[in-house]
Amino acid sequence: MxxxxxxxxxxxxxxxxxxxxxxxxxxxxxxxxxxxxxxxxxxxxxxxxxxxxxxxxxxxxxxxxxxxxxxxxxxxxxxxxxxxxxxxxxxxxxxxxxxxxxxxxxxxxxxxxxxxxxxxxxxxxxxxxxxxxxxxxxxxxxxxxxxxxxxxxxxxxxxxxxxxxxxxxxxxxxxxxxxxxxxxxxxxxxxxxxxxxxxxxxxxxxxxxxxxxxxxxxxxxxxxxxxxxxxxxxxxxxxxxxxxxxxxxxxxxxxxxxxxxxxxxxxxxxxxxxxxxxxxxxxxxxxxxxxxxxxxxxxxxxxxxxxxxxxxxxxxxxxxxxxDEEQEADEEADLQVTAGQVDFEDVSFAYDGQNKVLKNISIHANQGETVALVGHTGSGKSSIMNLLYRFYDPQEGSISIDGQDIKRYSRESVRGKMGIVLQDPYLFTGTIASNVSMDKEDYSDEEIIQALRKVGAGDMLARLEKGIYEPVVEKGSAFSSGERQLIAFARTLIANPKILILDEATSHIDTETEEIIQRAMEVVKQGRTTFIIAHRLSTIQNADQILVLDAGQIIERGNHGQLMTLNGRYAEMQRIQEKV
Missing domain, CATH: 1.20.1560.10 (ABC transporter type 1, transmembrane domain)
Incomplete structure (x- = not known):
């Protein structure tokens, strides 16, 4: 009743x-x-x-x-x-x-x-x-x-x-x-x-x-x-x-x-x-x-x-x-980001509230630095990013951007300051232009074209009869995996974020396309704080920091040269990949 x-x-x-x-x-x-x-x-x-x-x-x-x-x-x-x-x-x-x-x-x-x-x-x-x-x-x-x-x-x-x-x-x-x-x-x-x-x-x-x-x-x-x-x-x-x-x-x-x-x-x-x-x-x-x-x-x-x-x-x-489902409690204040400095301070997190998947994680990323996260499946790489997106909040510790605890700001404003490229890029039904601009009217056709060219999609545009107005249907199935990834990169770059997150963004791309994206990213990363989750260690050798995770803990940290000298888990992973 x-x-x-x-x-x-x-x-x-x-x-x-x-x-x-x-x-x-x-x-x-x-x-x-x-x-x-x-x-x-x-x-x-x-x-x-x-x-x-x-x-x-x-x-x-x-x-x-x-x-x-x-x-x-x-x-x-x-x-x-x-x-x-x-x-x-x-x-x-x-x-x-x-x-x-x-x-x-x-x-x-x-x-x-x-x-x-x-x-x-x-x-x-x-x-x-x-x-x-x-x-x-x-x-x-x-x-x-x-x-x-x-x-x-x-x-x-x-x-x-x-x-x-x-x-x-x-x-x-x-x-x-x-x-x-x-x-x-x-x-x-x-x-x-x-x-x-x-x-x-x-x-x-x-x-x-x-x-x-x-x-x-x-x-x-x-x-x-x-x-x-x-x-x-x-x-x-x-x-x-x-x-x-x-x-x-x-x-x-x-x-x-x-x-x-x-x-x-x-x-x-x-x-x-x-x-x-x-x-x-x-x-x-x-x-x-x-x-x-x-x-x-x-x-x-x-x-x-x-x-x-x-x-x-x-x-x-x-x-x-x-x-009647309980919705996420959120703050009204908007996060203001000028430099893009990111700090994790003794962060611990459990999806179920009990079994911790992250333990005492501390990360300090200065403006313009590139931080790479490596480790086997289930080591906690994606969980760290999920916390940074505020998909979840940690039970212990804090995460701040430019000294501001992100828990005190609305999720939308936190995510709005980030550019994210996922492992499997998702394209929406529409056109290449609408996918790059995400239907925002703030960008001109020239800006959209420039963003695509910066990530190396100029050749793709040249062969398309309708250019940036080429139709996109069925999640972009008419485009190759590399082309979909390039469009996703352009979508991120045109937003001009202070913080860039690449979640194994090059894992589905051939070597030639990877080289194109790497060259573009070296330009785009200037002045931006970048987090990279990668299995291909060859793509992160120039990172300022490389964090090696295992069972939710950071077991090694340093740049490529330092970690190779340490001759620990990272050096072992590098030798295995070179052999493969």
Missing amino acids: ALIISLVKELKHVKGLFATGLFLLLLATAGAQLAPLLLQNIIDNDLTQVSKGLVLNQADFLTKLAIYIGLLALAGLFRYGSFRILIACANNVVTHLRNRAYDVMQRLPISYFDDKPAGKIATRIVNDTETLRNQFYNTLLSQIFITMVQVIFIYAVLMTLDLTVGLVLLLLMPIFYGLQVLYKKATDKPMKDFYEARSDVNTQVNETMNGASIIQLYQQEEAVLNQFDQVAGKMRAADDRIVLIDSAASWTLTELLKYTVIAGILTFIGYQFLGGNLGVTAGRLFIYINYVTTLFDLLGMLVRQLPNIQRSLATGRRVMELL
Whole structure:
């Protein structure tokens, strides 16, 4: 119930529009349910008089008939208007929810994504919000509200006509409530299984698309298809169970109840008629049958909407869980960087808060210096950079830039002072120009071209027919790995950062391209503090400092000559790479 209340509260964003739709709905319901009373009057007065041989008052009859048809027409018009408005409310509310979910996702700490597949997160933002739109808000506003208003109105009319009949028919409510309780218990598990399986399907599709080349190289198409069939089969089996329960609960039982009650009414009146004690007119009998039939149809409709409500609650719970996730606390102050001096002072860090991956790390990088981090996989190189980006904050020690503790400044301002080139560069759909400028309008075409030429991409531009406006699609798959890396370098260089971070930026580049980038970087690094994470030791021999890490600790530090003289871990790594 708390979840339903939370979802209904989201209607506050469209309260004006919702109130208008609800008002039109009330008018539509009043017109549709009062019209049969006018028909009762025609049956009991005008038509009954004719059956007794009296003359029909045609003017009165036609007036009542015109009013009856007019009421139905107006009710239909109002119903159409209310339906359109309430559907618009549902669309607006879900758009707001989806935007909030997307915004929250971007503000979550990086640790949130460490153990969650991308497919499951995408499902919450795309599929689950769409299910909420179709099966909760659309159903709730366009059907449930309409149905409930009609049910309440019918009961009010019946009790006005005959209090006893109205009270007797109220006994239907606990029956239908019990039906809903049984339905919920029967569908809880298959509903949960259905949505878990759907998330798994999304995750597998995402992984298959990203790993398509590996799957084909290792001839795993059949195995992947079998895995997909198994996951999709779980989703189908869960949905089949839901459909089976829905069929029994909504159609079979409600129809049986409806015709049982109608048969009871007709039997009771029939016995009265046979006993010569007919206390119900033909018009009144018509009203009872009409309202009872409508009442059962409406209550049956409520039961038939239970699958949608159940599905929407399952998805709504996941969306609300995402919206309620604790977001990163951040500072408002902006970091101001003039020199780019970076200091790590006795920094220790654990991703889980207990098992330290960094221990007592101290680094001092002066303006314009190049600091290289080397070590085997898992030694802590990337973790140091993650702390510098403020993807995480250390549990012990401090990190400062130009003497300013970065924990006291907003993450955006800290990252805005850095230029970052990752091992696997990511290009966005657009053009080379939009990828270099990141869609900022601060840079002219000439500046973009100059940035590309500085990193050695002049030859690439010369062969492209559209130059910097060459389209980029599918993460830049039309470009070689080296070309994508050059574009990523240009993206970083044009931002003119004070601090430059190269996360194994040359590991996927051929020797010739590496030489081009190295020459460009020697120019660009002037006056900038540069951190390099590298496996190729040949790319860092000119670094001012080389830090050798092992098990989260700095075990050696110095320049290339000093470390070779030390003849320790770095010298051993150098000899191995030379041999290879």
